Amino acid sequence: MKFTAICALFAVAVVGSPTPPPNDRSNTGRTQRILLNSRSTAANSSKVFDPRTVWEQLGFAYRKYSATMGAYRRNTGSPHPLSSRFDVRSVAKRTTNGSVPLVNYNADLWYGEIEVGTPPKPFTVVFDTGSSDLFLPSTTCSVGCARHTQYDPSASSSAKDTGQPFVLMYGAGETAGEEYVDDVFVGGYEAKDQTVGAAWAYSPEFSKDAFPPDGLSGLAFPEISEFEGSPLFQTLAESGELPQSVIGFKLSTTPGDSEMVIGGTNTNLYRSDTLTYVPVTNKGYWQVEIDAISRLGQEVVESQAAPAIIDTGTTFVITSYSIAQSYYANISGATAHTEGTDTYWTIPCDTINSTVPTFTFGKRAFNVSAQTYNLGPDVPSGDCLAGIAASSEMEFTIVGDVYLQNVYSVFDYANATVGFAELT
Ligand SMILES: *[C@@H]1O[C@H](CO)[C@@H](O)[C@H](O)[C@H]1NC(C)=O
Ligand SMILES: *[C@@H]1O[C@H](CO)[C@@H](O)[C@H](O)[C@H]1NC(C)=O
Ligand SMILES: *[C@@H]1O[C@H](CO)[C@@H](O)[C@H](O)[C@H]1NC(C)=O
Ligand SMILES: *[C@@H]1O[C@H](CO)[C@@H](O)[C@H](O)[C@H]1NC(C)=O
Ligand SMILES: *[C@@H]1O[C@H](CO)[C@@H](O)[C@H](O)[C@H]1NC(C)=O
Ligand SMILES: *[C@@H]1O[C@H](CO)[C@@H](O)[C@H](O)[C@H]1NC(C)=O
Numbered sequence: 001m002k003f004t005a006i007c008a009l010f011a012v013a014v015v016g017s018p019t020p021p022p023n024d025r026s027n028t029g030r031t032q033r034i035l036l037n038s039r040s041t042a043a044n045s046s047k048v049f050d051p052r053t054v055w056e057q058l059g060f061a062y063r064k065y066s067a068t069m070g071a072y073r074r075n076t077g078s079p080h081p082l083s084s085r086f087d088v089r090s091v092a093k094r095t096t097n098g099s100v101p102l103v104n105y106n107a108d109l110w111y112g113e114i115e116v117g118t119p120p121k122p123f124t125v126v127f128d129t130g131s132s133d134l135f136l137p138s139t140t141c142s143v144g145c146a147r148h149t150q151y152d153p154s155a156s157s158s159a160k161d162t163g164q165p166f167v168l169m170y171g172a173g174e175t176a177g178e179e180y181v182d183d184v185f186v187g188g189y190e191a192k193d194q195t196v197g198a199a200w201a202y203s204p205e206f207s208k209d210a211f212p213p214d215g216l217s218g219l220a221f222p223e224i225s226e227f228e229g230s231p232l233f234q235t236l237a238e239s240g241e242l243p244q245s246v247i248g249f250k251l252s253t254t255p256g257d258s259e260m261v262i263g264g265t266n267t268n269l270y271r272s273d274t275l276t277y278v279p280v281t282n283k284g285y286w287q288v289e290i291d292a293i294s295r296l297g298q299e300v301v302e303s304q305a306a307p308a309i310i311d312t313g314t315t316f317v318i319t320s321y322s323i324a325q326s327y328y329a330n331i332s333g334a335t336a337h338t339e340g341t342d343t344y345w346t347i348p349c350d351t352i353n354s355t356v357p358t359f360t361f362g363k364r365a366f367n368v369s370a371q372t373y374n375l376g377p378d379v380p381s382g383d384c385l386a387g388i389a390a391s392s393e394m395e396f397t398i399v400g401d402v403y404l405q406n407v408y409s410v411f412d413y414a415n416a417t418v419g420f421a422e423l424t
Contacts, residue, residue, distance in 0.1 A: 016404040021298060032188035033266060036110040036251070036258035037124075037212075051337065051344075051378060054316075057391060058342040061314050061398060067169050068131055068224040072284050075223050081282050085320075085395030087341075090117045096280060108315055108401060110251055110258050111213035115157030115185040116196060123149050124213040128313030129286050129411060130398070131218035132225035134184070134195030134232050135168065137206075138177060144202030148214045151198050158183045164228055175199050175206065177371060179227055184235075186217075187262030191236050192309050195229030219247060219312075219411065223284035236262065237413040240313035245414040249312060250423065251405045270408035270421035276362040280416040288418050293319070293327060293388075299360075307396040310409065310418050313402030316344075316358075317388045323397065324390035332353045335383065341392045345385035349374075357388065359403055361420055372405045 065086065072080040080086075111126045116136065123136050137145035138151040144285070153159035164179040177199035184194040205211060218225070221234045237245035241263075248265035252258045259266065278288040290308040292299040302323045319327075321343060326335040333348045334355075347355055353370035360366070368387070375385040387402035393424035 011039045012176065033261070034112045034187050034260040035110045035256065036260060037107060038110050038251075038255070038258055054344050054385065054389065055339055057315055057340060058318065058344075058391060061316075061318055062342075062391060062393065063169060064130060064313075064321070065398070066247050066396065067226075068220075068285070071132075071224050072225050075225065080284060082396050085307070087393035094131075108253065109211075109213075110187075110312070112260060116151060117153075117182050118158040118259055120183075120185050121149075121151070121156075123151065123215060125217040126213050126217050126313065127217050128311070129219045130309065130311030130313045131166070131216075132220045132222060132229050132231040133166075133197060133347040134194065134217040135166075135175065135177065135199055136215035137202055138198035138200065140198070141177075141200050141202060143200075144204065144207050145199065147208040147258075147354050148202075148206075150214075151196065153182065153198060156377065159177075161197070162228065165225065165285050167228060168197070174202055175365065176201050179229070181229060184232065186232070186236070187260065189201065189239065189241055189262055190276065191232055191238055191239065192407040193229070194232060195227045195233050196290075204416070220285055221283040233411070233413050243414070246410055246412045247412075248402070249409045250403070251312065251401055253405070263411055266407070268424065270413065272421065274364065275408075275419050276415040277410075277412070277415075277419040278362045283416060286418050287409060288361065290399070291363060293397075294358045294360065295327065295330075295355065296367075302326050303397070306400050309396065310404070310411075312401065312404060312409075314398050315402065316400050317397065317402045318394065318400065319388060319390055319397040320395045321390040321392040324388055327388060328386070333383070334386070335381075342389065343392070344389040345384050345386045346378055346381060349382065349384040351375055352384045352386060355386070359399070361411055361418075364420070366403075366407050366420055366422070368403055368406050374403050392422075 011313045032292050048067050069080045069083050109126055111124050113122050113124055115122050136151040139150045141301050157184040159180050162179045165177055167174040177197050180196050180198050181193045184191040219234055222234055225231050243263050248261045250259055250269050287309050290306055293303040300323055326347050335346050336343050352374050356373045357368050357371055358365045372385040375387055377384050407420040408423055
């Protein structure tokens with residue numbers, strides 16, 4: 001039996017039509033912009049946070065990395081290089097007791113459209129650079145898929161059943177189904193014979209109310225895939241059709257302002273002179289080295305030259321306890337809240353905006369705005385939640401949407417690099 005994690009990711013997506021319209025604003029002829037919906041915008045959720053959702057987010061991230069590291073080991077025969085910095089022994093004790101009210105989950109996520117099958121049918125998916133598998137609810141789904149658009153392989157002349165079952169671990173529940181291959185259209189390109197997990201059951205985290213998109217599409221490397229076939233980004237990169245094997249993202253909570261582009265970047269959205277690439281240090285995740293996290297020009301010593309994973313599917317920046325503790329140590333009124341191995345910090349709302357971090361990649365400093373770092377007030381204390389959380393089980397940094405909303409990000413598959421640029 002196979003286990004995959006998918007997680008609290010939240011990212012993007014959209015659709016590619018087989019015949020793209022000509023009003024393409026990206027820098028390539030065929031590429032379409034994929035407009036992304038932001039969940040918080042759609043749901044107009046308030047910025048008041050519920051601490052339970054923070055614990056839940058941190059738990060999801062832990063389970064996602066636990067499962068994907070397991071997949072890496074099975075796929076490559078070697079432990080993931082970061083597994084020595086990851087405490088796998090605590091997987092069992094992290095199992096949720098089921099008391100977390102999922103409806104309160106208000107972290108952000110971005111999603112858009114893909115089309116699957118012949119004739120192509122539209123679905124919405126989150127695109128997650130922190131995992132590698134694509135799944136959708138199928139028409140045979142009997143649990144948890146109500147009101148989602150469901151994939152019907154029998155209605156697609158290009159669908160082939162591989163006969164391979166899968167189980168994806170997600171939070172308290174499991175998502176199970178069967179792997180098919182079918183043609184997937186995304187951003188104006190076709191991924192032929194793409195592996196698609198057709199789910200028979202969705203856990204409550206994926207119910208329509210908790211999770212507006214239909215499915216999820218991982219955009220990382222095959223080393224962390226649970227499925228037999230090639231992950232979507234590899235299929236696209238190997239199709240030979242992309243002008244460049246890159247995906248560009250802009251994530252924003254402003255309606256209509258988020259998009260993903262495949263095969264190029266939208267040069268209107270960033271300052272080209274600031275585009276800075278860093279090499280992927282180990283294929284699997286989009287894993288790079290961060291030069292440092294700093295504040296007011298002071299680098300957190302522990303963060304220098306530390307491993308970092310660029311993950312559109314994680315809301316927070318989650319780092320090691322030592323990095324986070326040093327970061328917050330000099331901030332007046334910063335209060336740590338710890339449960340088990342996870343910690344988040346709150347800071348008085350009238351001063352939190354002046355405590356924002358800067359992340360340096362490839363020697364270029366990228367500021368994080370108060371708007372994305374300040375996650376809003378905690379009702380009991382009146383203090384505001386800061387966007388850098390910590391896990392004492394992960395000695396690496398997951399760079400999620402708190403940072404990624406501040407930059408244009410470029411994932412280059414063939415060159416195995418990640419680029420960041422200042423937004424225009
Ligand atoms: C959005 O805001 C409106 C007006 O404040 C409110 O009536 C509605 O319930 C909100 N929608 C959601 C999904 O929270
Ligand atoms: C489950 O865990 C939460 C904290 O994570 C705790 O408040 C609650 O009492 C626990 N419920 C049970 C049934 O153990
Ligand atoms: C925190 O304060 C100490 C002592 O004043 C200083 O050495 C260090 O650089 C500061 N760190 C940050 C991140 O500001
Ligand atoms: C980043 O923040 C620093 C400190 O506030 C500021 O001096 C610098 O101009 C900012 N950089 C950009 C690109 O906004
Ligand atoms: C802090 O920044 C947020 C987001 O930009 C803003 O809504 C809020 O009013 C600011 N708070 C203060 C005290 O300036
Ligand atoms: C990526 O690699 C291709 C050739 O493999 C090269 O033409 C291109 O310039 C590279 N892009 C970057 C940003 O390094």
